[in-house]
Amino acid sequence: MIALAGLRVEHRVRPVGVDVTPRFSWILTGGGRGAEQISYRLRVAAGGEEVWDSGTVRRRRTYGIEYAGPPLPAATACDWTVEVETTHGPARAGSRFHTGLFTEADWAGAAWIGRAGPARGAPLLRAEFDPGGPVRAALLFVAAGGYAEVTVNGAPAGPGPLSPGFTDYEERVQYTGVEAGHLLREGPNTITVELGRGFYGTAAANTWDWHTAPWHGEPRVRLLLVADLADGTRRTFASSPSWLLADGPTTYDDPYGGESHDARLAAPREWRPADVLPAPAGRLVGQRQQPIAVTGELRPEEITEPAPGVYVARFPRVIAGRLALRARGPAGTRITVRYGERLTAAGRPNYDDDKGYYDGRFQTDELTLAGTGEERWASRFSWKGFQYAEITGWPGTPGPGDLVAQVLHNDVPVTGHFSCSDPALTRLHELTVATVLNNLHGLPTDTPKYEKNGWTGDGMLGAELFLRNLDCHELLAKWVDDIADTRRGNGAPEVIAPHGGWRMDWSPAPPWHAAYVLIPWWLYRYRGDERVLREHYPGMLDYVRFELARSPGGIADTTLGDWVSPETDPGGGNAPEDRRVAATAYLYLMLATLARAAGALGREEDARALRADADRVRAAFRARFLHEDGVVRGEGDAGFRQTHNVLAVAFGLVEGEEAARAAGAVAADARARGGHLNTGALGTKYLLPVLTDHGHAALAYEIAVNPEFPGWGFWLANGATTLWEHWSAESRSRGHYFLGTIDDWLFTHVAGLRQDGPGELTVRPALTGVLTSARAEVVTPYGPARVDWHRDGGPLTVSVSVPVGARALVRLPAGRLGHECREAAGVEEAAAPPGEIALRVRSGEYTFTLR
Structure with missing residues (x-):
C-alpha cells in the first residue's frame, strides 16, 4: 500500500526557527513497481488558522515544494498536511514546523548583553521570569557571539553544546530555536546563561589570526523567550540590562587551548547588572545545520x-x-x-x-x-x-x-551504507565515516586536534562522500554561505571559511576555490536543492570569470596543488610537479560545471558562453600539457605524475582513445611502483574510478588494499582507527578525511550505485570479477536507493531498489538474461555498449540474475 513518510521542511524534521520561505518534501513508500506520484495538495495552518492551500498540483516531484502563501507570523507553530494521488492510490500525512524571527522587531527589544571587559571567569547571566499563568507552549531563541549554554530552572534548554554555530560574524550571526514549554512552570522561572568564547573571542593568539578577527571581542548573547499561555495570551521575555552578571567557574576557555574550571566558584556570591554590548555586525539567521551533540x-x-x-x-x-x-x-x-x-x-x-x-x-x-x-x-x-x-x-x-x-559533533544521522566481501574495504568505509563525523562542528573542519578550520579544498574533496553517507545537506549549505562570505562581494573565496582575516595569502588556489562552484552543484545533483544553486549562481559566475581573467592564455596557477603526495613531508606539502596542471584542470571543471548549472537554472545564454570558455581552457590545457605519447606532463615534474593524468581523464580534458592511453599510463606507473598510488589529495579522489572505468579494475583493487606504504592498506596494517592527513606513519594528524575519497569508488564502482541527478541513478557494479559481493544504500530526494550484488561461485545476482519517483539505468556485464526479465513490469531495454546489458527501471524492487 502506498504511504507517505519522511516529511520535512527545509530538509529538517519538525524544525524550530524557520526564517526563510519554507520548502516541503516527503517520500512515498510501497505501491510496487512503477509507482509514481500524479499530484499533490499542500495545506498550511499558522497558529491554528489555515493560511495556504496549494490546490491540486499535477507534478511527480516530491521535494523542494515552496510555500506560496502570505507571509507567516514569527515564532509560530505551523501545521502542514500533504495529500497525494499516485498511480497506486492516495495517501495523506502531516507534520509541524515553527517559524523563527524575521525582523528586528520580532526580537521584541532583546538586548545584546555580556561583560564589557575581560575578567577572571566566563560570564554567567541570570534572570527571573514569571509567565503570569499556565504555559501551553514556548519557544526559546538564542543568538550569541561565541557559545551560549542556557538552562531554565536548572535544566538544559539549548539545542546542544557549542552552539550557536560559528560563522563570519561580520556577515551572519546564527541563532538557535528550541521548544521550551516543558521547562516552564507557573510562578517564577530562572534562566541562566554561561558564555563561552569560541571563535568569536579566542583567548590566545594563533597562527590563523582569529585573535585579531574584525569581530573579536568578549562573548555576548541575545535571548528571547516567547510563551503562549493556556488562556490564549502571549508573553515575551528578553535579555536586557536588568539581567544579572557574575564571573562563572570556567576560568579559561579557548577552542585550541581547552578549558579550566574551578568548581569552588560554581555558586557566585557577587552579581551585578549585565553590560549591554554592541551587536555583532552580521545579520541574524536561524541555525540551519543540526546541533552539536x-x-x-x-x-x-x-x-x-x-x-x-x-x-x-x-x-x-x-x-x-x-x-x-x-x-x-x-x-x-x-x-x-x-x-x-x-x-x-x-x-x-x-x-x-x-x-x-x-x-x-x-x-x-x-x-x-x-x-x-x-x-x-x-x-x-x-x-x-x-x-x-x-x-x-x-x-x-x-x-x-x-x-x-x-x-x-553535529548530530547528523548516518544515511548511507556500504559493505562488501573484503573486510578491508568495509573497514576503510567505516573509518572514513568516523573521520568525517569527527570533523563536523558547524562546518567541515580539517582536523579536530590541530586546526579546526574549514579548508575549502578539503571540504570540496569530501563533499560527495558526505552527501552519500550523512544527512549533512544543511551543514554543507550553511558552509557554502561561509565560503561566499569570504569573498566580501568580489574576487576569489579564501582557502578557509569562515575567515577571520588570516594574513597569509594563499591566492591563487583554483582547486581550493572550486568548493564554491562544485558544492552547490552537488547539493543540487544529490539532494535536488535548486535554491542554493540559484542564490549563489551570480557569485559563482563572478568568481569563475575572475579566475579566468587572471589565467593567462587559459592556463591557471595555484599555491595549493596535489597536497600530501607520498614523497612530501609528513607535515604536509605540494607534490613535486607543475601545479598549473591541476589548477587548469580545475578551472576547466568549474567552467564546465557552471555551464551545467546555468542550464539547470534556465540561463541558456550563460551556459553557451561558459561552454565556450571551457572549450578554450581545454584547448589551452591540451596544447600545453598533453604530449604526443598521450601522457600529460608539466614543467619540472619529478617523473611521471599520476595525478596529472587522472585529472585529465576524470574531467574530460582527454576522451576516447586518448583517455584510454592516459589511464593506461597511470596503470603502468602504478604497476611499476608495485601496485601503489603516487597521488595526493587531488588525484586520490579520481584515481581508482579512472582505472576501473578504463579496464583496470583488478589493479584498482590491488592499490586499494595494498598493505605497504603508501596506501590505505598501510594505514590498516598500522592500526589506524581513523584516516590520516598523510600516507606516512609520521603523519601529523590522525583525523583527516581528504585522502578517504576511496569511499566514492566504493559506492560508485564496487557496489555500483551512482547518483547522476535528483532521482536519476545508474547501477553498474564494476568489480564483479574481483570480489564476491557488495552492497550500498544512499538517500535520494525521493528516498533510499539500494544495490546488493553477489557472485558466490555461481551466477551474478544483482538486486536493485529504486524509490518511488526515481529512475535507474542498470548496466550489467553481458550474460544470459531471460526474456521474462526484459519484459517484466517496470523494465525497459536500453542501448548498451559491447559487453554490457542495459535496462531502464522505474521505482520498485528488482533482482537480475546473469548466467
Missing part, C-alpha cells in the same frame, strides 16, 4: 602509569570530543587532562604544539575540585581530537568509570 561515549580500554602520578587512558579510537571526569578529593585539588592522537616513545600523548601554531596551552583541560564529595565535570566550550588522555593530579588512582570519552 554528545553522540556516543567510550570507556578506556587501558589505563597505564608511564610515570609516577601520570595516568594515560587509551580509548578504542580517535574521536573529537572531551573527557568527562568523575572524581573525589579535597577542595583545591587540580586535575589536568592533556589530549593526543598518538603516543610518544615515553608512552605519553603527543599534545605538543610542535609547529608553534598557538600562544600558550594546547588541548588541555583543568578541573579544580570543590571538595564536596563525588564531582562530575566535562568541558563546555571546546573539543579535542584524541585517542589518548593524560591525567595528572588525580586524587588516588582513576578507574575506567572515572574517565569517559564523550564524542562531540
